[in-house]
Amino acid sequence: MPRPSAPDDDAALRWDEFDDASHVESDAAIAALAAAEAGDDDEAGAASATDGAPDAATEPAAPERPAAGLRLxxxxxxxxxxxxxxxxxxxxxxVPLSGPTVLLEVLYQFSEFLAIIASALWFAAVVALTRDGRAVHRIGWLALGTLVLVPWPVVLGVLA
Known part of the structure; x- marks a missing residue:
């Protein structure tokens, strides 16, 4: 196929080809054209004002931001x-405990470390995993964590 003598380099960037099969007019643009042809300038102005606005039926809904109560x-x-x-x-x-061997002592100290950071890890995991979920799920998981991660040595020490 021979190349045209004066190619239009910007043709690929335009959507004004009405004979193109992929060209579709929006309802607002069709209404504006019909109103302009009918000579009704008021309706054409209203239709052309909404032409640039996104269509609510085709646009995906934006994720809602959490309410102030959820943040609180x-x-x-x-x-x-x-x-x-x-x-x-x-x-x-x-509760100072020491193991009879070095291995048990190291494992006990590691479990102490895990007990200290467990609540921070639980909180971070719940917030990260329920970021796009419902507020009830986040509050439920956080409430469950407060029950599971209670510092039992302090609770039992106070009760004794």
Whole structure:
């Protein structure tokens, strides 16, 4: 096929080819054309004003931002989880145990470390995994974590 003498380099960037099969007019543009042909300038102005607006039926819904109440409850749980970490630090000091071998001592100290950071890890995991989920799921998982991660050495030390 011979190349045209004066190629239009910008033709690929335009959508004004009406004979192109992929060209589709929006309803607002069709209404504006019909109103302009009918001579009704008021309706044409209204239709052309909405021509640039996105169509609600075709646009995906934007994710909703969490409500202030959810942020407040999440912050409250963050404070509780911080208190649980401090409680585990205090509780570890209340129950000094040492193992008969070096391996058991190292494993015990590692489990103490995991107990201290468990509440921070739980909080971070719940917030990350429920970012796009429902608020009830986030609050439910955070509430479950407050029950599971209670610093038992402190609780039992206070009760005894």
């Amino acid at each position: 409850l999440t912050a409250l749980f963050a404070v509780v989880y911080l208190a649980w970490s401090v409680g585990w630090i205090i509780g570890i000091g209340l």
